[in-house]
Amino acid sequence: TRRPASTPPGPPPLPLIGNLLDIPREKEVLTYNDMADKYGEIVYLSVLSKKIFIVSSARILNELFNQRSANYSDRPHSTMLNSLMDLEWIFAFASYGATWRATRKLFHAQFQEAAVPALRPLQVRSAHQVVRDIMKSPERLFEHLHLHVAGFLMEVAYAAPMTPATAALVGMADDVIAAWSKVAVPGAYLVDAMPILRFIPEWLLPGGGFRRDAREARRKAETARDAPFRQVEREVAAGTAPPSFVSNLLNAAGASDVDADADVGAERDLIRACAGTIYFAGTEAIAISLNAFVLAMVTNPAVQARAHAELDAALGRDRLPDFGDADALPYVSAIVKEVMRWNPPAPLAIPHVTVAADSFAGYHIPAKSLVIGNLWKILHDPAVYPAPTAFQPERFLAPRVTPLALSTLECVFGPGRRICPGRWVAQAQLFVSIASLLYAFEFRPKAGVQSEDVKAEFTYGLACHPVPFEYSIKTRGKHVEELLNMADN
Numbered sequence: 001t002r003r004p005a006s007t008p009p010g011p012p013p014l015p016l017i018g019n020l021l022d023i024p025r026e027k028e029v030l031t032y033n034d035m036a037d038k039y040g041e042i043v044y045l046s047v048l049s050k051k052i053f054i055v056s057s058a059r060i061l062n063e064l065f066n067q068r069s070a071n072y073s074d075r076p077h078s079t080m081l082n083s084l085m086d087l088e089w090i091f092a093f094a095s096y097g098a099t100w101r102a103t104r105k106l107f108h109a110q111f112q113e114a115a116v117p118a119l120r121p122l123q124v125r126s127a128h129q130v131v132r133d134i135m136k137s138p139e140r141l142f143e144h145l146h147l148h149v150a151g152f153l154m155e156v157a158y159a160a161p162m163t164p165a166t167a168a169l170v171g172m173a174d175d176v177i178a179a180w181s182k183v184a185v186p187g188a189y190l191v192d193a194m195p196i197l198r199f200i201p202e203w204l205l206p207g208g209g210f211r212r213d214a215r216e217a218r219r220k221a222e223t224a225r226d227a228p229f230r231q232v233e234r235e236v237a238a239g240t241a242p243p244s245f246v247s248n249l250l251n252a253a254g255a256s257d258v259d260a261d262a263d264v265g266a267e268r269d270l271i272r273a274c275a276g277t278i279y280f281a282g283t284e285a286i287a288i289s290l291n292a293f294v295l296a297m298v299t300n301p302a303v304q305a306r307a308h309a310e311l312d313a314a315l316g317r318d319r320l321p322d323f324g325d326a327d328a329l330p331y332v333s334a335i336v337k338e339v340m341r342w343n344p345p346a347p348l349a350i351p352h353v354t355v356a357a358d359s360f361a362g363y364h365i366p367a368k369s370l371v372i373g374n375l376w377k378i379l380h381d382p383a384v385y386p387a388p389t390a391f392q393p394e395r396f397l398a399p400r401v402t403p404l405a406l407s408t409l410e411c412v413f414g415p416g417r418r419i420c421p422g423r424w425v426a427q428a429q430l431f432v433s434i435a436s437l438l439y440a441f442e443f444r445p446k447a448g449v450q451s452e453d454v455k456a457e458f459t460y461g462l463a464c465h466p467v468p469f470e471y472s473i474k475t476r477g478k479h480v481e482e483l484l485n486m487a488d489n
């Protein structure tokens with residue numbers, strides 16, 4: 001099979017199946033990195049009727065996704081994810097249209113840069129809580145970090161405290177995230193290649209097959225979305241709702257002059273979907289970044305020592321870090337940036353899809369093409385970030401820092417109109433959590449192991465996790481506990 005001259009370079013396709021066998025099923029990032037090294041900044045693959053373009057340069061990403069954003073902002077449609085699991089209400093998966101726009105606007109009103117400082121007291125309290133939890137049971141570090149992020153987002157969305165009932169909902173939501181990650185693996189569900197299969201009834205499939213998986217994911221997603229929302233509705237009706245994303249919007253909707261019942265129903269659905277999206281889209285990326293932070297500290301004791309010295313000079317033993325200390329903590333801020341660059345949690349972002357046909361650099365890009373940004377490759381470009389796999393916060397500080405290093409880092413949140421709308425709240429949470437964890441603890445390899453002997457390894461999948469590693473934790477003095485006891489009372 002010959003490839004048309006107007007397509008970018010890429011692996012040679014096979015007859016009929018095209019590049020099906022070239023599409024990786026695991027460690028996707030590594031495969032796409034190799035393709036970029038071999039074929040260049042824009043690589044072309046075709047699988048059956050699907051045309052796929054992988055972009056590995058910040059320049060092309062900007063030209064396509066930012067400068068031509070109206071054409072590059074749709075999402076793929078998966079029979080399993082969108083139709084059977086019915087997850088399109090999570091607006092990260094919504095097609096580019098009126099419902100996506102309305103939901104994103106609601107989200108933006110409370111998560112844009114100017115609105116996020118209002119969340120700071122909650123973020124600081126949540127950071128104190130995770131430090132307390134880790135002190136009590138350091139062996140459950142990763143569980144605590146996950147519940148810290150989950151708890152904060154459930155508070156922001158619904159003012160829901162982390163009771164066993166909330167924890168159960170969080171568990172259901174996590175099952176849904178695991179289920180949709182499986183859908184992203186090509187070939188995991190045949191129904192995505194042959195949508196006609198969706199008409200097969202469940203009783204004809206062994207064990208219920210994909211239909212049972214979809215039904216379970218749908219039920220759990222709807223429960224995780226609806227139960228906390230209904231609780232806030234009841235509180236708003238009783239006049240007892242504390243401020244939260246949902247109660248603020250429901251109160252505003254009640255106060256506005258909406259006459260038609262249909263409008264009220266539609267607005268309620270939007271608020272419910274938007275609030276549900278907060279947990280589903282926000283938890284994993286921050287939790288991954290906190291895990292990567294711990295791995296960076298375990299493997300880079302000199303970085304950790306410099307951060308401790310900065311914190312001690314700025315705060316002494318008198319108080320715990322807060323947002324007001326950011327100017328006095330440039331090295332901690334540089335660690336936050338380097339954590340995101342070193343291990344971008346969504347290294348291939350979420351695929352974009354073209355609306356209409358386009359041409360770029362002499363290449364033809366058909367309508368409905370999948371265009372994927374390889375953020376990992378861009379954030380490990382040695383011309384912008386020398387020694388890219390090393391963890392070096394200094395690269396974000398004078399005299400080494402460059403404007404290009406800073407602007408390229410913005411890629412970690414994806415490009416164009418689909419850029420992560422949670423980026424301000426995410427960066428704020430990472431700053432205060434990382435500053436608090438560093439103030440309270442020293443992270444080390446497990447007893448008897450040297451830092452040099454711990455290898456930093458990652459999964460390199462669509463969500464890029466550090467591979468589980470062993471660690472030990474030491475609290476940095478009695479004052480930490482005393483300060484925590486005084487805080488938040």
Ligand code: HEM
Nearest residue numbers: 091092281282285286346349350413414415418420422426
């Ligand atoms: C370190 C933390 C985070 C990183 C690195 C991150 C990164 C990303 C990336 C790469 C995308 C895909 C952009 C694209 O389509 O090209 C995205 C989308 C999104 N993120 Fe984040 N994210 C983070 C935290 C959060 C948080 C905390 C929230 C919610 C509070 C959030 C909400 C969303 C939503 C709703 C979308 C979908 C946007 C759309 O399709 O219009 N993210 N994020």
